[in-house]
Amino acid sequence: MQLDLGKINAELGHDAEKLVEWALGLNKKAIVTTNFRPFEAVILHMVAKVQPDTPVIWMDSGYNTAATYRFADEVTKQLQLNLTVYLPKRSRAHQEAVDGPVPALDDPRHAAFTEEVKLEPFTRALRETAPEVWFTALRATDTAVRAQMDPVSINPDGLIKVAPLLHWSSKDLYQYLTAHNLPNNFDYVDPTKGEENRECGLHLAH
Numbered sequence: 061m062q063l064d065l066g067k068i069n070a071e072l073g074h075d076a077e078k079l080v081e082w083a084l085g086l087n088k089k090a091i092v093t094t095n096f097r098p099f100e101a102v103i104l105h106m107v108a109k110v111q112p113d114t115p116v117i118w119m120d121s122g123y124n125t126a127a128t129y130r131f132a133d134e135v136t137k138q139l140q141l142n143l144t145v146y147l148p149k150r151s152r153a154h155q156e157a158v159d160g161p162v163p164a165l166d167d168p169r170h171a172a173f174t175e176e177v178k179l180e181p182f183t184r185a186l187r188e189t190a191p192e193v194w195f196t197a198l199r200a201t202d203t204a205v206r207a208q209m210d211p212v213s214i215n216p217d218g219l220i221k222v223a224p225l226l227h228w229s230s231k232d233l234y235q236y237l238t239a240h241n242l243p244n245n246f247d248y249v250d251p252t253k254g255e256e257n258r259e260c261g262l263h264l265a266h
Contacts, residue, residue, distance in 0.1 A: 073211040076224035083222045084111045088192035091115045096132040099233040101242040103197040108139045116143045117185045121177035122152035127247035146181035162251045174252040193220045
């Protein structure tokens with residue numbers, strides 16, 4: 061199938077709900093990835109209301125806050141998500157016993173840490189679920205890299221990457237949560253990023 065990305069992004073790039081409907085209407089195998097960070101309930105609700113059984117993939121690093129784990133359980137239950145959790149091959153306890161605490165950003169070991177807790181689990185998830193469409197909640201305001209992205213793109217491996225919320229502001233997201241009575245979570249930390257506007261590598265690799 062040949063997709064006219066320019067036309068799709070021009071017509072649907074600023075209409076998140078219609079973009080979700082269009083992408084699911086392709087009748088291709090779709091997944092949603094989540095990390096249960098702030099405002100994640102928006103993308104999860106938006107996809108689940110159109111196609112409730114869409115697989116939701118969470119790469120749980122093992123380093124999330126207690127509030128994030130409680131939020132994940134709450135949203136999964138409220139939206140009846142078809143959630144699969146992908147864990148690193150070593151537990152956090154095992155990693156810290158052998159390698160010590162999370163390495164700093166300027167530590168040469170940080171890349172290996174990111175690979176172990178996030179990139180390898182995602183590669184495994186892609187291999188096992190074999191999606192054709194990937195929904196992600198990334199936003200243009202997150203990082204300089206994401207500011208250059210389009211709402212719909214095609215990865216080198218042919219995976220159709222859909223970011224319906226790319227152009228949404230925090231106010232837009234908050235209003236959606238309020239309108240749909242959805243929970244939120246601000247007590248979130250990503251150990252692979254270290255800094256708010258730094259890429260963890262997942263969206264660079266995929």
